[in-house]
Amino acid sequence: MEKRLLFDRLEEFGDQSAIIWKNRDYSYHRLLSGISEWTEVLKQVEVAAGECVAICGDFSPNATMLMLALMKNGNIIVPLTPSMASKKEKCLKTACVKSLFEFDDSDTYRFKLLHNTDDHSLLQALRKTGDPGLIIFSSGSTGEMKAALHNLQKLLSKYQRKRRSFKTLAFLLFDHIGGINTLLYSLFNGGTLVIMTGSDRTVELICETIEQYRVNLLPTTPTFIKMLAISEMHKQYDLSSLQLITYGTEPMHPATLEFVTRIFPQVRFKQTYGLTETGILPTKSMASESLGIKMGCEDCDIKVERGVLHVRSDTVMMGYLNASAPIDKDGWYNTGDIVEPMGDGYFRILGRESExxxxxxxxxxxxxxxxxxxxxxxxxxxxxxxxxxxxxxxxxxxxxxxxxxxxxxxxxxxxxxxxxxxxxxxxxxxxxxxxxxxxxxxxxxxxxxx
Missing domain, CATH: 3.30.300.30 (ANL, C-terminal domain)
Incomplete structure (x- = not known):
């Protein structure tokens, strides 16, 4: 249902701008024709439904269209970025990848068939459903990278209801659950995704891109917001098009939030919440200048045990391919995030239990x-x-x-x-x-x- 709905939406949005990449506009109709072309490529190289297929690149037009074609074909998608080069071979083996598409800066691809005979019981269980899948690797900043397997059909379910469309900067990367969320939200709602090229994503270059394309949604991190404030680039570039800045992935410092809400009075700041293992969950910020956050809905339950946030939702991963998962018999996932109640269902995220x-x-x-x-x-x-x-x-x-x-x-x-x-x-x-x-x-x- 959700997969069909996505492609129906792409058809509905027609000639609207879906992607801007290297100053070129790609309409929703162009995406659809590209998906058909990639479907033929998958047939030619004999990629079967249910196989694990890796895409190494960024949100370039071809990489995006291939991802959607794989979704349509019922594949398990493994997005990787060039920055993971030193860990790529291990990731490919862990994710039981059979086929690899690598994209260069010109959006040209190279295909490689891998002789990986490994498999995993979780992958077998997903294939039985016929649903497409997604494998996202945790950052590994505090240890071994873990391969989280998601039922992609369930992740897509959160985008059924039409919401507001934006011209969005693709700030979060291709291999990040937040980056995937940015892409899917934009496509389901007829938005335009502005894609930066190259690996040198400086504060100045990001501000220049926002000014050039009149971006109105910036999904980002507290660290970037702090660096933006310190750099004073908002005085050198016209960022008046910004309407909404969403932030997550790490705790926001109150001093930083207080400062940026003063220098961007026209912008609404919204705290998001999500992990590689949970997907991006529905949230509500108490106010732009507040770190209070409320989450949960009819499809997402939360509870706090001994100060630690636990989540139960259809968007929680099926499990890790290379580690045991902190999911109990009733489906509750231990996030490892320490929270502080603020009343009326709101709480503040204090940090990781491990930190x-x-x-x-x-x-x-x-x-x-x-x-x-x-x-x-x-x-x-x-x-x-x-x-x-x-x-x-x-x-x-x-x-x-x-x-x-x-x-x-x-x-x-x-x-x-x-x-x-x-x-x-x-x-x-x-x-x-x-x-x-x-x-x-x-x-x-x-x-x-x-």
Whole structure:
């Protein structure tokens, strides 16, 4: 039903602009004709329904049309990006991939048939339904990358009801559940997806793209929002077309949110929530300037146990292909996110359970300390982590990126003095380090040492 609905919608939107790539417009009719062409290619290279097929590239027109053709053909899709090159072979083996399509910067593809004889019981179970599938790899930032298998038909079900269409920047990447969500939302609602090319996604280039194409929806990360505010690029580029900025993937610092709602008064800020394992869940923000979030609907249940958020929904993955999944017998998925109730069904996400620092029995959330340090002068960015200590279990370490050079000893005294006036003793950084590198990765998400 949902798969048919998507292709009916593509037909309905006709000559409207679906994708802008390298200054070229691709209409919905062009997408449909491209899907038909790719369906013929799949027949020629003998890709059978139910097979795992990897696409290595980005949201280029051909990669997008191939993804939709594979969906129509009932395949299990494995999106990968060039940045995963060092892990690609392992990912292909883990996902039991039989065929690989690799796209270059000109959107030309190379096909490779893989002699992978591995299979998995979860893949077999999905094939029995006849539904298309999706395998997304977790970032692996705190350990081994995990391969999450989704029933794609169930992920598509959330887009049945028509919603508002936007001209959206494809900020989140091709291999990210948020990037897939961006694509599907846009296609189901007749929107236009503006695709950036190249791997160098700087704040300036993103602002330039927003100005050039009059983008009105930016799905992004708290780290990017912070870097946008610090760079003051909003003063150099016309970003007045922006109507909605959605953010997720990591906790937002209150100081950052307070600042950007002042400099973008015309923009509504909405916090989203989703994981590789759950898909993107329906949410409601308490207000643009609030970190309060409410989630859940008739198809999505939530509960909080011992401060940890649990989710039960049809969009939760079937399981991992290379690890055991934290899903109980009743279908509840343990997200590992610590939340704080705010009343009336709203709560605030404090951070990952795995990132809590235990200092002499006290729980320390890195984001709380980071939010304080970010209010200091000459601090461009900060990451807080724990360092093992034989007496207290751990001590707090703050790694900072400076706007201007500063003596390390002076900085440490200044940070400690500032924090002592605003935080309890166990949260005061025992060590302050200066980093010469930026503290976030290519996806504009804060990087923490594992």
């Amino acid at each position: 809590i620092i235990n200092v002499a029995g006290e729980k320390v959330f890195p984001a709380e300390i980071e939010n304080v340090i970010l209010k200091m002068n000459n601090i461009k960015d900060v990451t807080v982590q724990g360092l093992p200590n034989p007496v207290t279990g751990n001590v707090v370490v703050a790694t900072v990126e400076l706007e201007e050079p500063e003596d390390a000893d002076q900085l440490e005294r200044r940070v400690r003095d500032f924090c002592e006036q605003r935080l309890p003793p166990f949260m005061i950084p025992a060590v302050v380090e200066i980093s010469s590198r930026r503290l976030y990765g290519e996806r504009f998400k804060k990087t923490r040492r594992s």
